Amino acid sequence: MAEKGEVLKWLHLRCHEVHGKKMPYDERYTQYIKKTGLLPFVHLVSRSTPHMNPCAITALVDRWRPETHSFHLPCGEMTVTLQDVSMILALPIKGEPVCRNKASDGWREAMRDLIGNAPTTEKMSASAPYSWIQKNFKKCPEGAEDEVVEMYARAYLWYVVSRVLFSDGTGSNASFMWLQLFAGWEHNLSWGIAALAYLYRQLDDACCKTGKGASIGGCMLLLSIWSWLRLPVGRPIEMRRNDWNDHRDPLRFPTAAYIWDNTEPFHGESKECYMRYIGQLDALTPEKVTWEPYGDPGSIARHILFRLNPKCLEEAHLWWMTCPLICFYAVEYHLPDRVMRQFGLFQETLPPWKDTRIELHELNKIRQKKEKNWPIRHRHYISKFKAIIRRIEDPKTVLVPLQPFDSEAFSRYLCWLRTVSRLYIKPPAFAPVDVEDGIYLDDEDMAKLDYNRRTREGRNPDPTRELRFVREEVSRVLSDAELALQSGTESTLRVFAERTKNWARGLCALLGCRTIEVTSPTRPTPTSSYEHNEDEDEGGGEDEVDGDGEDDEGGDEDEDEDEGGDEDEDEGEGDGEDDEGEDEGEEEVLTLLFARGLCG
Known part of the structure; x- marks a missing residue:
């Protein structure tokens, strides 16, 4: 957009709070949510979420490049990786890809089977308004039977996942396809992969939007905390963290997101702040970035001053894998080779190119309304994802040791990046x-x-x-x-x-x-006796005096030397020219x- 002389309007963040009185968490839901592997994430967002800064997010989105899935900045490429998904959200990486048949025929009947109710509005897509979910499932009745509690737990999880992880451009409805995923309380879905794929796709779309009411969905909590941990641009004022009740359950320990548990609300005139953030990102050098907020590769999270959720580090061996990220219609590539500086590792000057396929970016739920069977459409990428996981976890696989960070190599990489990418928005x-x-x-x-x-x-x-x-x-x-x-x-x-x-x-x-x-500078005068004596020796015009203060013998020789003074001066002039050239x-x-x- 900058190449066309256009400025991106600041985006409306399609993110929502899920804590508070509108949809309170009920401890009776815990036994069901734990089966899905989402308990650490749900406990994180159900208690509180920090205030977000739409202008800072927009300034960052304008640096996004869909072909590399990274932000192109003067300090180098940066992006949200699987490491951040684990450390901030504690979502599982391994498991079946979140990619199901999206056929919605009879969705109202199916919804009633799952949660006991469904919207009655005619000509409505397979979804439900958030306001409808709040009205009908705000509070689970006291003394309710297990079947009813299970339905309320399913509705609550649907509400949370739709609003925080997979919010879309409308910002008002929860799609039925997310509710279907909780039919059997499956524990083996790769939620982390799906959340990152969906965020990448939302960034791909948002970086090209120019309309006045443009918005961005996906997990803005993940993107915001990722930015605050690393970048000094748009970072809020950190306030005293709220108390954390872990219920003596390690799965309910805090994640790295707890560092930014409580922040001061964003203030300021949006346009002015947005333009200021653009300039600050233009001036961002590597020295101003916190590259490894979780610690170096050998001591991840040791400096964090609270007990970290064990799920944050459980799948650390998968953080560096290059793999397809799958979420229903969206397939995006995870390309950590382009941002190895974030892991404290060696950055190649020319990162391995991975074609992210233009046709994959064109697949979405609007253009492919008739497409329902996404597992068949994406079977190649699903097989590839599973094969990569198996190869990494196979004891027989010999993994290539990762090289530590090298500052000279990173400097070469930055020089290369400046020749192939647009790193600045504002002109000189x-x-x-x-x-x-x-x-x-x-x-x-x-x-x-x-x-x-x-x-x-x-x-x-x-x-x-x-x-x-x-x-x-x-x-x-x-x-x-x-x-x-x-x-x-x-x-x-x-x-x-x-x-x-x-x-x-x-x-x-x-x-x-x-x-x-x-x-005009003058030649410096000697400042030491050694330099002074050197000048005397070079001049050769001073007579030596003995200890009694009388002239030594050989006055004729002195006269001869004086006669040759012109030659000495000529030589001195020649030396002066050489010295001037040397200077x-x-x-x-x-x-x-x-x-x-x-x-x-």
């Missing part, structure tokens, strides 16, 4: 012509520059655009310095030094510096080193 504040070749703009001319005019008028002033301009200019000068040093000729070095002086003068003026006159070379190297450091 100024154009290179404003500072190059000694062009100096006076105050009146600088006031006419577009960036200064917009800033003066209060239209999105953003200092990060100035930072980008300086970064790109210094990088350009760095390249010129490399070429000048390679030539090695005095004339080339002089030309470069003069151009660099004029460039620096123009840059200082653009950035508001009013002291732009250049003071320019040294200055050239210093300029190059300075530019490299500033660019970094």
Whole structure:
């Protein structure tokens, strides 16, 4: 969108709270929910969820690239991985893919069989409004029979999963297909895989939306906490965490999400905040990112100051697998090879390419309304997913050791990424012509520059655009310095030094510096007796004096030396020219080193 000159409108988050009086949790549901493997997740979201920031999420969504399933940032690629699904939500990764026959004929009768009730509204799709679920299943009757409690537990789980994990663009209905998954209280579904696939698909769609009422679904709790743990952009103020009642059950211990259990509500004018977050992401360097919030590979979660749910680490051996992620119609690829820095591991300069298949992205429930049997449609990917799990867990499989993080390799990767991707949204504040070749703009001319005019008028002033301009200019000068040093000729070095002086003068003026006159440096005077004696030896004009203060013998020799003084002076002049050339070379190297450091 930035390439077209368009700005993404901030998105409406289709996420919902499930705690509170509208749909309270009943301890009688626990025995059923535990069978599904969802108890850690349900206990997390049923007690409280933090306030979210739609402007920060939107600024992040604008960096999403569907072809790599990652956010492209100046600090490198980043994405939500299976590690985050485990650590934040404690959802199971192994199991049968969440991909069932979606035939909805007779869905009302089927719904009555599962929860004892169904909406009566005519011409309604296979779903139920959240308000209808709240009205009919808010509170399970006291002393209800087990069959009734089971139906209420099923309705509650349907409500929670639909609102938190798989919220869609409507934001008002729970699809019947999620309720079907709880018919037999199956314990072997890969909920973590489904949640991540659905989130990826929602990001694929949302990053292309331009309408005024554009929205995004999926698990915004997962995306928000993932961002807060790693990025300083849009991070809320952390408040005192609420008490956590684990009922003495390890499956109800908190996950890493408890770190952000309670946050201050988002405040601020949406447009202004959104534009500010875009600029902050433009200025994001690797040093500003918390790459491993859970700890390094050898000590995952040891620094977390509360008892972590055991399900968070149970499937850590599957975090690095490249595999298809499946959720009904959606098939997306998990590509951890592109974000190995997040795991504290070696990042290849050219990550292995995995075709995410354009035709897969075109599969959705709107375009394929007539498609019902998704297990048949996706049988290839289902088989592939299961085979990958079997291979990883097979004791006979020899796994290749993972290399630790290497900063030099990561720097090479960043240089490569800058050549193949768009990492910045906002343009530089100024154009290179404003500072190059000694062009100096006076105050009146600088006031006419577009960036200064917009800033003066209060239209999105953003200092990060100035930072980008300086970064790109210094990088350009760095390249010129490399070429000048390679030539090695005095004339080339002089030309470069003069151009660099004029460039620096123009840059200082653009950035508001009013002291732009250049003071010519003088040769330094000796500061030590050793240097002073060296100068005397080189001059050769001083007579040596003996201990009595009288001249030594050999005055004629001294006279001869004096007569040869002109030759010495000539030699000294020659030496001075050589020294000047050497000094320019040294200055050239210093300029190059300075530019490299500033660019970094």
